[in-house]
Amino acid sequence: MSASAQPSGDPDCDGLQVYIVGGAVRDALLGLPAGDRDWVVVGATPEDMARRGFIPVGGDFPVFLHPRTKEEYALARTERKSGRGYKGFTFHTGADVTLEQDLLRRDLTVNAIARTPQGQLLDPLDGSADIRARVLRHVGEAFAEDPVRILRLGRFAARFGDFTVAPETLALCRRMVDAGEADALVPERVWKELSRGLMAAAPSRMLDVLAQSGALARVMPELQGVPGVGIDLDRAARAGLALPGRYALLCRQTPERDAMSRRLRVPTECADQARLLPQVVDGVGAGQPPAQLALIESCDALRKPDRFAALLQAAAVVTGVDLPAWQRRVDAVRGVDAGAIARLCAGDPARIKPALQQARLAALAGPAG
Template sequence: MSGADLSRDPATAGLEVYVVGGAVRDELLGLPAGDRDWVVVGATPEDLSRRGFVPVGGDFPVFLHPVTKEEYALARTERKSGRGYQGFTFYTGADVTLEQDLRRRDLTINAMARAPDGALVDPLRGQADLQARVLRHVGEAFVEDPVRILRLARFMARFADFSVAGETLALCRRMVEAGEADALVPERVWKEVSRGLMSAKPSRMLDMLAQSGALARIMPELQAVDRVGAQVDRAAAEELPLPVRYALLCRECDRREALGKRLRVPADCADHARLLPVLLSVLPGAVDASGRLAAIEQCDALRKPERFMALLQAAEVTGAPVALAAWRRWVDAVRGIDAGAIAQACAGDPARIKPALRDARLNALRATPAA
């Protein structure tokens, strides 16, 4: 929405509003526009409610525009009032300035605003850090929110040509040593980690978390981080889905089930993580019909063929020789066997059903060429 649009919009006319945060950052980087967040300066919750804005905020006033449904937050300051990332009190008085609001943000590149007339408001030199490709904390208040360590790591995965300012990394280390990372709840950790895994270079997230000391606190079960990180990067380059990337992440973890419970990962991620080692263990023996059927059955490809194909892609990323097109034909051949007809044919002798079904599947695999 341009300045002219804002002046004509009855919901925002007369308000001092700015686009803030990621939308400004991404615009300056030449990246596609995503969701915009707005800050309103000099107003009260009652002012916005009278204009038709719908309140949705919990801890602090956030409102949805009555037409665009974009988020508008009142300018606010915050003060640490307890341990962890939830221990804050907020002040949203009409006297809070835009600069005060920007100074509470995490990184300088996220602490810029765009005025309705197009002017850039950048009191913390975020544009200079963008140009230098540096991720730098705004101020000492960074230490009050341990989620910011996770966000910083995620930005490292997303922006592959950025580095972390030395003083910011040192600050993260002090936070971890002070126990702030121990206050993170699993849902918030997984939210940030999963977004990092779906970024361009997930290994950079892992590296930054390791350098800060946070990785050992939030994912102590992980093993061979450098090796699996490189494999997750390859999965990212191939645009493979999150469950595949997570399965690769914890592939060499002896306690992957414990890690999944710690992070409370979704069921599909936990299933991929559980089945990938199974597949890798049976693939070397899948040189004939019997070995291929074992792989198909042990990885439940009959019920979930698409998951099996995703697991094969993960196996391929690890360096295992995988003929994806051939496996697709083999799975289709086995799934094409009419188990009901075989059961009906063996109705007088139920003990014959299982071996007859196995023979039919093996014959189907033998009749299906690799190429």
């Protein structure tokens, strides 16, 4: 590999060895739309970058924002395991770190390909061959030093549904779990990877990887032995559900859904939909106005109609709910003028609540309901 800098077409990078790395290169080889580009700089120091106007933003290791494009440029680095879990690393950056050394610290071979600004591929780990073969394979034994990589492997399996996981990579994940590495994962990192996996095309594959590696029992024990979750999630993906609905379906059949949401520190909207979805699934078959109104009110659909509509869409993944009919029911109940009823009952406030209830039941029993 050439150690000399080549013209990049970018005056701010002239004289630097810069390479596009990771996902942008992988996705281009797969013919997928280009996302954000990550750059690695070889043979430079933080002082070199600062003199060129790059803005330092890195914490543990030097990362800079390009002065004009604001793309991220990281100095090539190596890392060494120095403790337990995903934070237990010591990083080394320096002008002596090569591109090959930087690529060797990455997780999967398909993510360890570099490209020059002129388009030349640099692929010392033969990741392009694994892309052609549709295989997710770990770069080396250093994969075992970071338990987050088990989650990332699952996420990539969910995103790239036609890729298989190399048997030796899955075996390495099992050894990591047996060694207790997965126990060091913190909720924020689990949720970050889980949420991205849930939004992939085939979320069931992430659960499969976690189950086969033994990590599911460590990071989401509430889902152990729960049947049919993957099928529901893949249906949700095909239906284009948003993240809260997909998470609610993930938790639907476990009675420990609230505890799981608290433990993983999931966003409030996700936790709320997970809590409410089981009663929506159980209640959408109600044929009589009293039961219909009870469901609408218990889900706070009058104040939060958009959330209730999202819950109905999630319920539709596992039931034969008539979405237009339920939308008409919610609209009919919301159309009742509570203020007018309160004014009519001004002389007897105790009558307001039952009068409002009767008006809402009448709206549900009418043509719109």
